[in-house]
Amino acid sequence: MIAMGGAIGTGIFVALGDTIHQAGPGGALVAYACIGVMVYFLMTSLGEMATFMPVSGSFETYASKFVDESLGFALGWNYWYNWAITVAAEMVAGGLTMKFWFKGVPPAIWSIGFLVLIVALNLLSVKAYGESEYWFAGIKVATVIIFLVVGAATIVGILGGHAVGFKNFTIKDAPFVGGVKSIFMIFLIAGFSFQGTELVGIAAGESENPKKTVPKAINTIFWRILIFYLGTIFVVSAIIPYTEAGVGTSPFTLVFQKVGIAIAASIMNAVILTSVLSCGNSGMYASSRMLYAMAKEGKAPKALGKLNKRGVPVNALALTTLVASACFLTGIYAQSTVYVWLVAASGLAGFIAWAGIAVCHYRFRKAYVAQGHDLNKLIYKAKLFPIGPIIALVLCTVVILGQGLTYFQADKIDWGGVISSYIGLPLFIILWAGYKIKHKTKVVNIHEIDLNVNTKDSE
Numbered sequence: 001m002i003a004m005g006g007a008i009g010t011g012i013f014v015a016l017g018d019t020i021h022q023a024g025p026g027g028a029l030v031a032y033a034c035i036g037v038m039v040y041f042l043m044t045s046l047g048e049m050a051t052f053m054p055v056s057g058s059f060e061t062y063a064s065k066f067v068d069e070s071l072g073f074a075l076g077w078n079y080w081y082n083w084a085i086t087v088a089a090e091m092v093a094g095g096l097t098m099k100f101w102f103k104g105v106p107p108a109i110w111s112i113g114f115l116v117l118i119v120a121l122n123l124l125s126v127k128a129y130g131e132s133e134y135w136f137a138g139i140k141v142a143t144v145i146i147f148l149v150v151g152a153a154t155i156v157g158i159l160g161g162h163a164v165g166f167k168n169f170t171i172k173d174a175p176f177v178g179g180v181k182s183i184f185m186i187f188l189i190a191g192f193s194f195q196g197t198e199l200v201g202i203a204a205g206e207s208e209n210p211k212k213t214v215p216k217a218i219n220t221i222f223w224r225i226l227i228f229y230l231g232t233i234f235v236v237s238a239i240i241p242y243t244e245a246g247v248g249t250s251p252f253t254l255v256f257q258k259v260g261i262a263i264a265a266s267i268m269n270a271v272i273l274t275s276v277l278s279c280g281n282s283g284m285y286a287s288s289r290m291l292y293a294m295a296k297e298g299k300a301p302k303a304l305g306k307l308n309k310r311g312v313p314v315n316a317l318a319l320t321t322l323v324a325s326a327c328f329l330t331g332i333y334a335q336s337t338v339y340v341w342l343v344a345a346s347g348l349a350g351f352i353a354w355a356g357i358a359v360c361h362y363r364f365r366k367a368y369v370a371q372g373h374d375l376n377k378l379i380y381k382a383k384l385f386p387i388g389p390i391i392a393l394v395l396c397t398v399v400i401l402g403q404g405l406t407y408f409q410a411d412k413i414d415w416g417g418v419i420s421s422y423i424g425l426p427l428f429i430i431l432w433a434g435y436k437i438k439h440k441t442k443v444v445n446i447h448e449i450d451l452n453v454n455t456k457d458s459e
Contacts, residue, residue, distance in 0.1 A: 008140045008225070009275040010093070011193025012232055013268065017240075017251040019189050023182035025168070025237030026175025029230060031186035032193075036226040038395045039194045041388035042354050044380075045361035046201040047218035051379040052364075054210035057293025058201040059353065062360040064297065066367060066449055069441045074432035075356045076294045078424075082349035083287035084320050085342050088327035090280040091115050097276060100269045111328060114277060119321050122284045125310040129285050136278035143271045144228050147252055150259060151235030159259045168241045177242060187395075188403050193229070195350040196279070197221065198357065202286045215380040284320060291316035299435075341423050348424030351400050358393035362386055367449040400425065 019028045046059065055061045057076065064072025094114045095107030102110075121132045150159060157163030169175050176183075200217045236251040239258060245251055249265075250272065256264030292313035295305030304316045327342055365385055368375070375381060382388055404421030407414040435441065 008137070008144065008228065009193070009196070009279050010272060011189070012144070012229060013140075013252055013272050013275060014250050015189055015193065016229075016232060016236060017245040017249070017254075019186050020233065020237055020240075020242050020251070021245040022178065023186045024174045024177030024242050025233065027177060027183045028186055028233050028237070030176075031183045032190045032229050032233060033226075034395070035187055035190035035194060036229065038191075038354075038392050039197055039225075041382075041384070041392040042357050043197055043200070043218050043221065044382035045389050045392070046198060046357050047214055047380045048378060048382040049361060049364055050201045050214050051211050054214070055293065056202065056289045057297065058290075059198070059357045059360050060290060060293060060299075061297065062364065063356055064299075066360050066363040066444065068436070068443045069299075069439065070432050070436035071356065071359075072297075073294075073299045073435040074428055075353060076290055076299060077431050078349045078428050079353050080287045080290045080294075080320070081323070081427075082346050082353065083283035083290075084323045085327050085346035087115075087118070087280050087283040087287070087320070087324040088330075088342075089346065090276045090283065091324070091328050094273060094276040094280070097269060097273045100266075114280065115321070115325065115328065118277065118280045118284050119317065121281060122288065122317055123312055123314070125312060129281065133278060133281055133285075136274055136281065139271060139274045140278065141228075143252070143268075144232065147255065148228075148231050148235060151232075151239060151255055154255070154259050155235070155238050164239050166238055168238055171241055172243065174242055175237075184402065185406065187399055190229075191351060191354075191399055192347055194225070195354075196282060197225065198353065199282055199286055201357075202289055211379050218380065284317070284324075287320045288313050288317040291319065341420050344420040345424035345427060348400065348403070348422070349428070351396050352424065352428050355393055355396040355400065358389040358396065362389045362393075363446070363449070367446045368451060370446045371449075371451060373451065 016028075019031070022028075023031060049062050050058065053062070053065075060072050060076035060079065062072075063075050091111040091114050092107075095109070095111035098105065098110040099107055121128050153159040155164050155166070200214060200221065232251075236245065236255065239255050240251060244254075250268045252271075253264050253268045256268070261267070291300055291304050292307075294300035295302055295313075295316065304313065304319060306313065306315050308314045330342070361382065365382075368378075404418050407417035407421065
């Protein structure tokens, strides 16, 4: 449930309308299906490693052990600032969401209150985080299920007075609007929507029985998320013409209003607020655990590896909160270009992390086989190796390099857009190169990768 909650957020409740508007119903379905396949391979890759070596640092630790310490260092800090900035962005969004009901109250007050709530939930214990995230996720999942049922009933005419049918799939330029270029641009939005699924790997280090729970989560999460996203795109496309879809109003709100639910806007605003809090909650958990893991490995100050009596890395949580607060204040009061760049860097960081997972899994499996271990003794074995991680790596690379192409026009280049699109890439390269030069690290030889410590546990 927590993993599902991580992937179901404003991407489905708000941004989905814009994807249908840009690429049409057919283009949106193709784009989300392709990214969904990529996410499946990434999840199975992470599942294989997380069951073999369940650690709080997840792919940061795997990169250090299976590839190169410098890559682990860069991936860890990359993932940390990804979520720290995301927490800030979600708090800004939460304050703006509350304006729907309380127009006279400054959004900053709500944002600060939500930040305090999220920090408190993470300070209590891992159980408190898990319990709160379970209910946040439950609300979102229930909303999507109800939406799909209501939507299907509207399409066939049980609700809404008449059968809508599928005529909206072929109006004007539908089902494919804008051709291949539009589908490619939806890849970016689809990727952002699915980000958060990797949280199951981060949580594995603190799960009671990761060797049992992680495979179960991996086996169910992908299909449920894919059905939810593709099902939602199908329902929205059937009921709302792509020409009327957009980001101004949630497509969920539009569909509920069409069937006569008067308070649809209030209901969906409450669900969107739940999504914001859920994302912020997950971000605070993931970023603090990544900092803690890096501190234990000597890639961050030792003080960040301190745990309180409830097993919470308090100093890592405090630093994350401090950075999130600084970013949040930049967004609330300055509304500056810097804040836009921070959010853009955060978005790109997610794809970099995914590419890292693919590389780690490829190296792990090669080392496992090269050192004579039996693949049948792996608790969870990713399918279609090495095709899976290679496809995932290629698609991640395409998205990373191609996300700013729209800013390169024949007559001019929008340098502001280019910088905001790619600023996360040089940040990652600086982290990687800086650590590599300082510590003179090398790529670990396949036969020298240390698997013996965990082999016994995995059998």
